[in-house]
Amino acid sequence: MxxxxxxxxxxxxxxxxxxxxxxxxxxxxxxxxxxxxxxxxxxxxxxxxxxxxxxxxxxxxxxxxxxxxxxxxxxxxxxxxxxxxxxxxxxxxxxxxxxxxxxxxxxxxxxxxxxxxxxxxxxxxxxxxxxxxxxxxxxxxxxxxxxxxxxxxxxxxxxxxxxxxxxxxxxxxxxxxxxxxxxxxxxxxxxxxxxxxxxxxxxxxxxxxxxAPAPAGDRVRVAVLGGPVDGELAPDSAAGRALLSRYTRQIGAAADDGARVAVLPEKVFDTTGRTWPLVADPLARLARRRHVDIVVGAVVRHGRTAGNVAVAFPATGGAPVTYTKRHLIPGLETDEVSPGHGPLRQVPGDTRFGLIVCKDLDFPELVRDNRNHGSSVLLAPAWDMGRDGWLHSRMAVTRGVESGSWIVRAGRYGDLTVSDPTGRVVAEANATAHPDAVVVAEVSTATAPTLYARAGxxxxxxxxxxxxxxxxxxxxxxxxxxxxxxxxxxxxxxx
Structure with a gap:
């Protein structure tokens, strides 16, 4: 040579x-x-x-x-x-x-x-x-x-x-x-x-x-709902009322199918202190009446500040819990909303179900922290950008493999996915082509943290x-x- x-x-x-x-x-x-x-x-x-x-x-x-x-x-x-x-x-x-x-x-x-x-x-x-x-x-x-x-x-x-x-x-x-x-x-x-x-x-x-097949553990049926391709709807608008009515019907049908958790996408409603009860009150009543934990993504405005939040309404009828998105898209979001801080959040009464929002799943350390705090299933309102739906959903799937978590991700204008800790996508729908899609699947809460979750x-x-x-x-x-x-x-x- x-x-x-x-x-x-x-x-x-x-x-x-x-x-x-x-x-x-x-x-x-x-x-x-x-x-x-x-x-x-x-x-x-x-x-x-x-x-x-x-x-x-x-x-x-x-x-x-x-x-x-x-x-x-x-x-x-x-x-x-x-x-x-x-x-x-x-x-x-x-x-x-x-x-x-x-x-x-x-x-x-x-x-x-x-x-x-x-x-x-x-x-x-x-x-x-x-x-x-x-x-x-x-x-x-x-x-x-x-x-x-x-x-x-x-x-x-x-x-x-x-x-x-x-x-x-x-x-x-x-x-x-x-x-x-x-x-x-x-x-x-x-x-x-x-x-x-x-x-x-x-x-x-x-x-x-x-x-290899994992031992059978506690199984919980979850429903993942799509959302409008674009826009953050005001709850007091005609479009906002129609969307909330659609979600109410879909969650009811999913509950009839055995679902005990329902996850809605990111930023489906844009609310203020005055209009937030128009979303919160019906969802809280529905959660209590149908015995379903409901997680909704919304923008919540208080004066000059705003947060991109995931709010969990518990099936027990207790007070809702709010998680504010920590990692924002520079430019697209940072000019509108402020990042969240503070402790991790779980569905009230069940620390196995953790709350997270969209881009937060791009950060392995945050998912690891959730897993090490006991959350074996992450409920994630999300909003993709059409053609990146597959890739962004697979980032979330990979986070689940890293830390040993189920990922339940409601990606409007992208993919609705439920994936297990080995990266198997057990349910999926294209919410870009079908914004009103609903997927229902079973998740297991009996999973163990991985070496990566423990050692980083x-x-x-x-x-x-x-x-x-x-x-x-x-x-x-x-x-x-x-x-x-x-x-x-x-x-x-x-x-």
Whole structure:
């Protein structure tokens, strides 16, 4: 195999452009709002295969270009639906190309020093650590993780119950890195092949164990209701009264079908101190009369302040409990409502049912906190943006796998979903096409917290430490080679 120095510039350019283009096409379809899960595993492969055979500028340029092309599937979504300011848009979409450059650089350096195992570990360690650092540095939580592309592949996503989404990302980008290291010229392959096989066998064995049928526990029937595609209706308007009447009929029918919990979407009513009783009083009476816990999403205004809330009306007839959404969409919500603070909230009289709202499910720590406070089922009013319904609902599904929770999510203008702690979607409806849809399903309250729920982001920090150690090893090896070369020619290396 020819070394990078033996290649002409035209040949290097052709290989780099081909690798970037193929990676970009795979990433365009393997990531984004509707990813093809199998393609996600292939996205880094063309670049990491080519990197050892290219000079540094070509290799790193191909890595960055590939991810710029891949993420072009999100440009209009971030700019239009989420209304991200241009500076924030560039920063968010620029992160993954930079991450690709960093991972490729360390992979190439270690592979060039004859350390294929270290190279195969370094690439996914950089990615997993980078995703975690991004999740705590920007206001969208773990929104951009590659792990969600695997939400439909339940054996793969079980790893999140141990490592969080960071372990799933590590696996998805680690497999192509291992393949590229095995294919690199003049490297020892046996140890790497055995190590990769052991990791995959362990992941597969754990997935088989976790997907085994769970013991039967307490079962509760829940109903999830859709809502209007757009608008937050005033309760004293004709449209608001009609919507409340529809919800009353639907909850009654669900109760006849055995439902004991009903969840309505986010912000279906826009209320003030004067109009809130028009919503609260009928729902409180209905909850008490039909023995159904009812959770409704609304905007509640008090003077100049407003909150995006989930309010639970208990079947026992006691006082309702209010949870205020903590994580708001910058721009779209922060100009209108204030974030919530204070303690977590559960349905009155039953701490197994926790309250959460939409974007809060993008933050693993908040779901972990709920699980560790005893909430085995999260009731989530939500509001999606049409074409992101699948992806946003699967983020919630993945949160349930991480912490061992059932997720009951009423996503208006998106998906209505009920999912179990292994990521199985037991009931689903498209509320974009059918705004008046209702799904009814059984959930179990007898589930246990996961290792991730108890230990948190240990794996992300382990990846960060591993990346730093491997970077130091690569730099030390380079410095030693410079000194050895200098001693051979009788000079002192420049610092």
């Amino acid at each position: 020819a070394s990078p120095r033996d290649w002409s510039k035209p040949r290097s350019a052709a290989v780099a452009l081909a690798a970037a283009a193929l990676s970009g096409v795979l990433g365009y379809f393997g990531t984004g709002l509707h990813p093809v899960a199998a393609l996600t595993w292939l996205v880094p492969l063309p670049v990491v295969l080519a990197a050892p055979r290219l000079r540094w500028p070509w290799a790193l340029g191909a890595a960055a270009t590939g991810w710029i092309l891949a993420q072009s599937n999100l440009w209009t979504y971030f700019a239009h639906e989420l209304e991200m300011p241009p500076g924030v848009l560039v920063a968010v979409l620029g992160f993954y190309p930079l991450l690709a450059v960093a991972g490729t650089a360390l992979f190439r350096a270690l592979l060039g020093r004859g350390r294929p195992v270290s190279a195969a570990l370094a690439f996914p360690a950089v990615w997993a650590a980078g995703e975690y650092l991004l999740s705590i540095a920007q206001p969208h939580g773990a929104w951009l993780s590659l792990a969600y592309s695997q939400a439909g592949l339940r054996p793969v996503v079980q790893l999140a119950s141990v490592t969080g989404v960071w372990g799933v990302t590590f696996l998805v980008v680690g497999v192509p890195a291992a393949l590229a290291a095995l294919a690199a010229p003049a490297v020892p392959r046996l140890r790497l092949a055995v190590g990769a096989a052991v990791v995959l066998l362990c992941v597969g064995g754990y997935a088989t164990y976790r997907l 982001n240990w794996f992300a920090w382990l990846c960060a430490a591993a990346a730093l150690v491997l970077l130091a090893a690569a730099l030390r090896h380079r410095a030693r080679n410079r000194w050895d070369t200098a001693l051979m020619v009788g000079s002192t290396p420049r610092r």
